Amino acid sequence: MANAHKDFNTAPLDPALEQEVRTIVNDLSLTEKIKMLSGHGFFENFFGEENRQFGQRAYPAGSGNERHGIPSLHFCDGPRGARHKRNTTCFPVTMARGATWDRNIERRVGEAIAIEARALGASISGAVCINLLRHPAWGRAQETYGEDPVHLGEMGAALTEGLQTHNIIATAKHFAVNSIENSRFKVDVRVSDRALHEVYLPHFKRVLMSGCASVMSAYNKINGDYCAHSVPLLRKILKGQWGFKGFVHSDWVKGCYGEDALTAGLDVEMPEGIFYGSNLEGAVGRGEVDEAHIDEAVTRILRTQFTFARTDDPRTYSDEDLACNAHIQLSRAVAEKSFVLLKNDDLLPLNPNDTQTIAVIGKLADEVNLGDRGSSSVNPPYAVTLLNGLTSAAGPNTTIVFDDGSDPKRMTKCAEAADVVIAIVGYTWENEGEFIPGNEALEGLDPDKQLPSRGGDRDSLTLLSSDEAMIAKLSDTNDRLLVGVMSGSAVIMESWRDKPAAIMMTWYPGMEGGNAFASVIFGEINPEGRLPFSIPADADHLPFFDAEADEIKYGLYHGYTLLEKSGHRAAFPFGYGLSYTDFTYSDIRQTKGDSLPTFEIDVTNTGDRPGTETVQLYIGFGESLIDRPVKLLRGFEKVTLRPGETRTVAFSVSPQDLAYYDATAQSWQVEPVGYTAHIGANSEDAVTRTVRFELNQAAYS
Numbered sequence: 001m002a003n004a005h006k007d008f009n010t011a012p013l014d015p016a017l018e019q020e021v022r023t024i025v026n027d028l029s030l031t032e033k034i035k036m037l038s039g040h041g042f043f044e045n046f047f048g049e050e051n052r053q054f055g056q057r058a059y060p061a062g063s064g065n066e067r068h069g070i071p072s073l074h075f076c077d078g079p080r081g082a083r084h085k086r087n088t089t090c091f092p093v094t095m096a097r098g099a100t101w102d103r104n105i106e107r108r109v110g111e112a113i114a115i116e117a118r119a120l121g122a123s124i125s126g127a128v129c130i131n132l133l134r135h136p137a138w139g140r141a142q143e144t145y146g147e148d149p150v151h152l153g154e155m156g157a158a159l160t161e162g163l164q165t166h167n168i169i170a171t172a173k174h175f176a177v178n179s180i181e182n183s184r185f186k187v188d189v190r191v192s193d194r195a196l197h198e199v200y201l202p203h204f205k206r207v208l209m210s211g212c213a214s215v216m217s218a219y220n221k222i223n224g225d226y227c228a229h230s231v232p233l234l235r236k237i238l239k240g241q242w243g244f245k246g247f248v249h250s251d252w253v254k255g256c257y258g259e260d261a262l263t264a265g266l267d268v269e270m271p272e273g274i275f276y277g278s279n280l281e282g283a284v285g286r287g288e289v290d291e292a293h294i295d296e297a298v299t300r301i302l303r304t305q306f307t308f309a310r311t312d313d314p315r316t317y318s319d320e321d322l323a324c325n326a327h328i329q330l331s332r333a334v335a336e337k338s339f340v341l342l343k344n345d346d347l348l349p350l351n352p353n354d355t356q357t358i359a360v361i362g363k364l365a366d367e368v369n370l371g372d373r374g375s376s377s378v379n380p381p382y383a384v385t386l387l388n389g390l391t392s393a394a395g396p397n398t399t400i401v402f403d404d405g406s407d408p409k410r411m412t413k414c415a416e417a418a419d420v421v422i423a424i425v426g427y428t429w430e431n432e433g434e435f436i437p438g439n440e441a442l443e444g445l446d447p448d449k450q451l452p453s454r455g456g457d458r459d460s461l462t463l464l465s466s467d468e469a470m471i472a473k474l475s476d477t478n479d480r481l482l483v484g485v486m487s488g489s490a491v492i493m494e495s496w497r498d499k500p501a502a503i504m505m506t507w508y509p510g511m512e513g514g515n516a517f518a519s520v521i522f523g524e525i526n527p528e529g530r531l532p533f534s535i536p537a538d539a540d541h542l543p544f545f546d547a548e549a550d551e552i553k554y555g556l557y558h559g560y561t562l563l564e565k566s567g568h569r570a571a572f573p574f575g576y577g578l579s580y581t582d583f584t585y586s587d588i589r590q591t592k593g594d595s596l597p598t599f600e601i602d603v604t605n606t607g608d609r610p611g612t613e614t615v616q617l618y619i620g621f622g623e624s625l626i627d628r629p630v631k632l633l634r635g636f637e638k639v640t641l642r643p644g645e646t647r648t649v650a651f652s653v654s655p656q657d658l659a660y661y662d663a664t665a666q667s668w669q670v671e672p673v674g675y676t677a678h679i680g681a682n683s684e685d686a687v688t689r690t691v692r693f694e695l696n697q698a699a700y701s
């Protein structure tokens, strides 16, 4: 399917469309224009018939003028499905999808979410959450794809392309440096220009260059200003340097703090015009806000809305699309690709036709655990637990028994009698999720103060002590133990990871998670998930994090770049994951040596079953004369190989892949030094295959 709007931010403006918009803007009164710069009716519904439940419908989200027959835009949340009170498909959380490293399937997820959102009457989707995972304690880690800007950008662009194929405007959120929950309404993130451009923004740029037509500003501050009020962020970088042609809207309630946001570049205040609306009219009257900014905001909204509304739809949309079979099957396929096998000492796969007893232990195995209950939560018509999935996939001679683990004696007995034990541990929405502050956020808006707070950042990076005790007991009891970890980001496993025979990240695996899990456990599907973040051996190897911070500094290093810079090995490195087969890599060949060098490598499946490998290219900066990461991911490709099959994977490198951001010159620079290309199965493995190269002189000019 074509990506209908891929040129939205890069092609020249359409003169006829611009003229048409200009004519409308000139005809609108100030009041009419200002009315288009916010949502309407959110609070009336929220405090009325919605009974303080978020996400009951698609929210009116700016635009709308009856005289000109222009409808309001309607916003539908994501990212794990189209959010609505009606039943829709629940996909694995974004972090699970990040672990697929699969652009194609993510594009299909985008299409499915868009199809359902269109069927629900929405025109704009909040599914593209691409904040960088700086620290695993972040409550909303599960809503993004991982720690690396290149990987994040590729996956976010794939989702955007899928969404926009169905003429849904994708909104990239939360712009920018948004990665602490508890203090998200107040924290001031101090970040240098260099760290901003190299670490925290490249994925936003990548997604916008794939056509993403809207941006949601973050709640937090950046270098002293709320993001919705940040001139450097919105005016200078987004609308200036990057040439973004769409519109920026705020996050919901407490996302905007005054009329001056318009001057800074915030086009739409959501969910209602608290500072915009009549206040904005007053501000224009007093000369505090230039009407030209209002005209610009309306122009951006109409340009975007008309472009999307007038592009032919590839199909029609109806109720039949909601949680339809095709989308449910896609949810299962994504989950199957997302599980990351971290350890496997000859335990998996199990044969479903063996005569065996499998003890499934832990209450999470028997619970619907789809992820957090903030704005990303969706209502699927049903969900298959891991226990249900295993039970229905087991052959006639396999007996599945379950124990919730609450009584250690009973649990031990159950595990002793079993041939294999599968323990499911981890978190729920109560341990990590979006922080919904309730009354605090609705101060002055909610007369009855009836909204309790929930969610937030994780308290701990290890498993709950009850889970760790359970693993210790079970591993003493039965050697054939698999530990499945449900979580949205890294869990520190040092105290127990040598004990079980196998460990697998299951994430929050979506409505078909149980069936997908069973297909991997029983070997029908070969695991292919790879970690989209590093799992450190020690919390001290992570950057500083404070969930209650008023101010925090974000630097150049986190995740694998920090581990490598400080010489710490990961417990499980970025990009890591096992398969039921084995892959070997040849040496790297450089096939072109000019300004666009290309590197090739042969990858062979040396095992006895088909499998999929994610081949990763890193560029090393060891010869740099300035402070730079040891190496950075610059490309990845998936290859599916039959037993014995070899395929060549090629990567080309552009000067931008080598560049650093020179804050003094305010531009990207390529140092005239040598670089290294590393290709392999994960960030540590790639070091074993290295080739040095230089660009020719022409590349520097």
Ligand code: BGC
Pocket (backbone or CB within 6 Å): 054, 077, 126, 173, 251, 252, 375
């Ligand atoms: C979240 C956004 C979400 C919005 C609307 C906010 O609290 O931060 O991600 O899109 O609510 O539900």
